[in-house]
Amino acid sequence: MGQTRVSPSRVLIVGDVMDDVVAVISQPLRPDTDTPATIQRTLGGSAANTAVWLAGENIGVDFVGRVGASDFERVNDQFSQAGVVAHLSADPARETGALVIIAQGQTRSMATDRGANLALDPRDISPSVISGCSWLHLTGYSFFHHDNPELMSSFITEVANTGIGVMVDASSSGFLEDCGPEKFLEMISPARVVRCNEDEARVLTGASNLEDAVKILATRFSCVVATSGAKGALVWEDGALHVVPAIAAEVVDPTGAGDSFNAGILAGLASGASIVSSAQRAAELSARCVTLLGARP
Ligand SMILES: Nc1ncnc2c1ncn2[C@@H]1O[C@H](COP(=O)(O)OP(=O)(O)OP(=O)(O)O)[C@@H](O)[C@H]1O
Ligand SMILES: [Mg+2]
Structure with missing residues (x-):
């Protein structure tokens, strides 16, 4: 990490x-009729959640995203309340992305409509926002099913060429399979740090x-951080493998573990720490996350 x-x-x-929209049901979903549920609506998105956790760690965060035009003010206000400097574009035609989660016990099924996110254009990002940062973080979602995935690939290449560190989270084993692992690895090749969970590591x-x-x-990235839930993480840095144990926590809701973990890594890296000590900070943050309901602090 000498060039950070x-x-x-x-x-x-x-x-x-x-x-x-998270619907928690206590019995199996009954087709063609009602099933009682407790329903919670929150603002989410993996990258947006990481931004909010990171601001909570007192790191300056710029967030770039795209929402339906009628949601612009609502989403902007939520980011500013969380201490994140948001640079949102307003899509005149598409709605804000939406996710319906059906949660029963440990099982969570997600129906995902990425809406306006699909038209996010990194060419709209102001050069002064980019040059003010030491690290850039993206999730795999920005590369999956995007209107033009090559745009993201060119963007991270340009950013990495200026010496800014790029970290990418693989995000979804299902979407990785749809995309094809080799194509994904090729698109994110300028990344200095790759983060994945066990399923994503297997697909990749x-x-x-x-x-x-x-x-x-x-063999392809300088740093690799592979997590396996309560079993902790394996970190590859400077040619050596390190084990970073998870921190024991009373789990209330595992949602957001990965997003908060990424915030911990980025908080460490932005402060000049090694990947291994950043991963220890990440384990602390995600242990706090799983004791909370929802994906945000
Ligand atoms: N039950 C838990 N107890 C303590 N820490 C946990 C627990 N689950 C996850 N973590 C912490 O969060 C990190 C990331 O978890 P995980 O491997 O589940 O990531 P993920 O699959 O990307 O998560 P997500 O489903 O949120 O995307 C782990 O390395 C660990 O430090
Ligand atoms: Mg994840």
Whole structure:
């Protein structure tokens, strides 16, 4: 990580904003009739959640995203209340992305409509926002099913060429399968740090063992952070494998574990820490997240 710029220490996050509707049911969903549920509506999106967690760590955060025009003020206000400097574009035709989550026990099924996120154009990002940051973070969602995925790939190439560190979260084993792992790895090749969970590591590499998967990914990226829930994380840095244990927590709701973990990593990196100590900070943040209801602090 010798080439990491320590100052300025702002982080730029580019990615999805979603309106989440979480329906918690206590019995299986009954087709063609009603099933009682407790329903919660929140603002989400993996990248947006990470931005909010990161602002909570007192790191300056710029967030770039796209929402339906009629939601612009509402979403902008929520980011500013959370301490995130949002640079939103308003889509005149598409609605804000939305996600319906049906949660029963440990099972969560998601129906995802990425809406305006699909037309997010990184060419609209002001050069001064980019040059003010030491790290750029994106999620895999920005590369999946985008109107023009090559735009994101060119964007991260340009940013990485200026010396800014780029981190990408693989985000979704299902969408990785749809996209094709090799195509995805090619698109994110300028990234310095890749983060994935166990399922994503398997899809990306074909390896069934997490350690093997990390070593395969390490042939293409300087740093790899592969997490496996309460079992913790494996981190590849400077040619060596490190184990970063999870921190024991009373789990209330696991939603947002990965997003808060990414915020912890970015908070460490933006402060000039190594990936390993950033991952320890991330484990602390995500242990706090799982004790809370919802994906945000
Ligand atoms: N039950 C838990 N107890 C304590 N820490 C946890 C728990 N679950 C997750 N974590 C922490 O969060 C990190 C990331 O978790 P996980 O591997 O589930 O990521 P993910 O699959 O990307 O999450 P998400 O489903 O939110 O995208 C773990 O490495 C660990 O530090
Ligand atoms: Mg994840």
